[in-house]
Amino acid sequence: MPKLTIDGIELEVAPGTSVLQACEQLGIEVPRFCYHEKLSVPANCRMCLVEMEKAPKPIASCAMPCGEGMVIKTDTETVHKARKGVMEFLLINHPLDCPICDQGGECDLQDQAVGYGFDRGRYGEEKRAVKDKNLGPLIKTIMTRCIHCTRCIRFSDEIAGVSVMGATGRGEHMEIGTYVEAAVSSEMSGNLVDVCPVGALTSKPYAFTARPWELRKTESVDVLDAVGSNIRIDTRGGEVLRILPRLNEAVNEEWISDKTRYAHDGLKRQRLDRPYIRENGKLRAASWEEALALAATKLKGSAPEKIAAIAGDLADAESLLALKDLLGGMGVASLESRQDGSAIDATSRAGYIFNSTIAGIEQADHVFLIGTNPRWEGALVNARIRKRYLQGGLTVTVLGPRVDLTFPIEHLGNDATLLNAIADGSHPYAETLKAAKKPLLILGSGALARPDGAAVWAAARAVAEACGLVREDWNGFNVLHRAASRVGALDLGFLPAKGGRDLAGILDGARKGEVEVVYLLGADEIEAQHFGRAFVIYQGHHGDRGAHRADLILPGAAYTEKNATYVNTEGRAQHTRQATFPVGEAREDWKIIRALSGALGKPLPYDTLQQLRKRLADANPAFAQIDRVTPAAWGAFGTAGAVAAAPFTLPVENFYMTDAISRASATMAECTEAFVSPAVAERTGTHG
Amino acid sequence: MSASETPAGPATFEFTADNLALAQRIIAKYPEGRQASAVMPLLDLAQRQHDNWLPRAAMDYVAGMLGMAPIRVYEVASFYTMYNLKPVGKHFVQVCTTTPCWLRGSDEVLAACKRKLGIGPGETTADGQFTVVEVECAGACVNAPVISLDDVYYEDLDGPSTEALLDTLIRGEKPKPGPQNGRINSAPIGGPTTLIEMAQRNGVKPASQE
DSSP, X not given: OOEEEETTEEEEOOTTOBHHHHHHHTTOOOOOSSOOTTSOOOOOSOTTEEEETTOSSOEETTTOBOOXXXXXXXXXXXXXXXXXXXXXXXXXXXXXXXXXXXXXXSOHHHHHHHHHOOSSXXXXXXXXXXXXXXXXXXXXXXXXXXXXXXHHHHIIIIIXXXXXXXXXXXXXXXXXXXXXXXXXXXXXXXXXXXXXXXSSEEESTTTTSOOGGGOEEEEEEOOSSSSOOEEEEEEETTEEEEEEEOOBTTTTBTOOOHHHHHGGGGGGSSBOOSOEEEETTEEEEOOHHHHHHHHHHHHHHSOGGGEEEEEOTTOOHXXXXXXXXXXXXXXXXXXXXXXXXXXXXXXXXXXXXXXXXXXXXXXXXXXXXXXOOHHHHOHHHHXXXXXXXXXXXXXXEEEXXXXXXXXXXXXXXXXXXXXXXXXXXXXXXXXXXXXXXXXXXXXXXXXXXXXXXHHHHHHHHHHHHHTTOBOSSOBOEEEEOOOTTHHHHHHTTOSOOTTOOOHHHHHHHHHHTSOOEEEEESOOXXXXXXXXXXXXXXXXXBOSHXXXXXXXXXXXXXGGGSOEEEEOTTSOEEEEOOOSOOXXXXXXXXXXXXXXXXXTTOOOSOOSHHHHHHHHXXXXXXGGXXXXXXXXXXXXXXXXXXXXXXXXXXXXXXXXXXXXXHHTOHHHHHHIIIIIHHHHHHHHTOOO | OOGGXXXXXXXXXXXXXXXXXXXXXXXXXXXXXXXXXXXHHHHHHHHHHTTTOOOHHHHHHHHHHHTOOHHHHHHHHHHSTTSOSSOOOSXXXXXXXXXXXXXXXXXXXXXXXXXXXXXXXXXXXTTSSEEEEEESOOSOGGGOSOEEETTEEEESOOHHHHHHHHHHHHTXXXXXXXXXXXXXXXXXXXXXXXXXXXXXXXXXXOOOOO
């Protein structure tokens, strides 16, 4: 524990702390461009110079580890002069185009030039100009602005795991780019925009849209996958203009996936802005009174066993509970939240959450992936595994389709029966698992949606139990969900009650006419023809598959438009916050259900969000613990049985389009065109 | 620097059997897990095999051989000026124009190249026989000015001797390497100027030019 003095203040820091980090602990601001907490330290921008006693010249504080008895000065004339010198060099080739630069107002160089810049230049020669690069549909480049901090190179190398960025040429001719023209094909590429301290890499969809000071910032949570990334929604007027990551070390650190960041333009398209009623095969606009009355008539007109409800992947916990309370109160037993047909149920909470927690991945020394592509099903989970891999000493084994996960893997093949063999110890891999100190198993949600999903689930539990993954101090059994609503729905038991139908039963019943009314709470992943002649009520925010089939549409709110609770795959309850108002006559989802209960003459016992949240916490204490994960007790789950030999298939075919919002997004369509279609064409040989 | 500024080159590249064996010997020099250190000698080998320039296919091939991301190889190849990313003439005339050579008349050397071949620095003759480039210090200042050509130094040049040198090459002959003005290596012109007395004292003949 070295002790040092900074600006006359003595402090003790952990070994290996750099001088810059020590300064930050004291709240002393040190300017920097190349240094980034999450990336390696190249010390090439030289902006963080400080004075160290007994050193002949200023030192780069980001790369200087604290030593015993060091005396650092950060606010002397020498330091200021040195930093001013560095700044002058940086500005030699930097264009003075701040007025037309998208980074303006939130630019590190602009901010620091205020502190260390000179009010005129002494450089009379010609400035250098650099050709812009094409990095694909998400990142716009103006390379003349680049100050060669190399953060983007380090980010793509270290965090994203795709080594495509580099510095070519030398000296005056050095350029940052990909050399061969190629879009940065990574599900994390949008973060390059955030790490760039200047306006060289900016967001293409956001180009020339707004200035940071015009934006209203709302701290919220992403729902386009089950990771629950913490985000900041920037809005102006009623429009979401961009989404940025928000620091949460336990979940997403400071990154978000490209879908999280760029799918928000889907919030402006295909929206359901008013109730609609289907008459003679055509949808016509209706008033809320009319729509609610019709829904009430239909619900009252059918026997409870002929009514079913299916909740979609974006449904929030409040509306799930309200719908369960409403329909459950009427005696409806056929409630379903697993629209992928998953066999998962709520028998044991430890059986359906990510027990190790995402941050816990960093303690693991072995990861066993079953039937999942975490890169596409939970990009931040994959980034965390990669982070652990880079720390060294992590091995990863995959059972399922082979995909590039940005770190080396051992491939066991794609024979699902191996799960049984590993569980009974007859497969040699069982020994590897047993030998690991903190082994971690990640079961993909796609593996549970197979016809023998219950057996897969049980077999995974058997593997966890037989190979010592579940211990007093460590639970290495994890399910990686894709749907933001799933864990919340399971926590609330939005599942078939006794005598109720599950998904297959509901669809079968609808086809046969045994189910007369189906209530879809944002369920968009089921093909229309499956509903037969049933009367379909669709409550949701996008005119996607569900709405196309619907006989009655109740317009709800998207995740940026409501205060709602979502539980991520770890079982962490988090709140989204309303950044804009729902479009048109659309309303927050739980309020629609509350209004419907009034129309049915059975009003639900809550009128405010606070009352509903209290009811949520009563239903499951997990909802009272916001942004915390309570360890779940281990219990039995799944149905023991032989796992079929069928290979695992991956549930996500296109990372960029997995839900109603991203399917409506033009940016995501461009990404599909740029990144997914060429790969598919290559695989199937239909290219060109 | 980007790939669009260089010619596409061949679609594939492979070492010849001899070069492959040599490449393997080079890689074996580095400890396990540090194979990427062999990137520079391997690029040089590839360049020698491929008419003294590196097409992208060759860089990709080296990257694959060493398990490196291609961009890491492009970075190395574009950083060092001795890797040519564009085709060059059969004879690659590298004229040193750094201060000592310049003071000793490298301008004359360049002018002679221009007279004889009709090309300036950075250009290649139409028949693809010669490329002339300016290089920074070749490290032979004692024999300035120098030309480095096909792995050999031609030193103590002036206008006429440069022209003679190029004439020899045009005739398809190999010129005599080293000083072109009769000097032996870097011994003084016109006989020794130091240690003369000592040689006399010891009864030996002072070293002379011939």
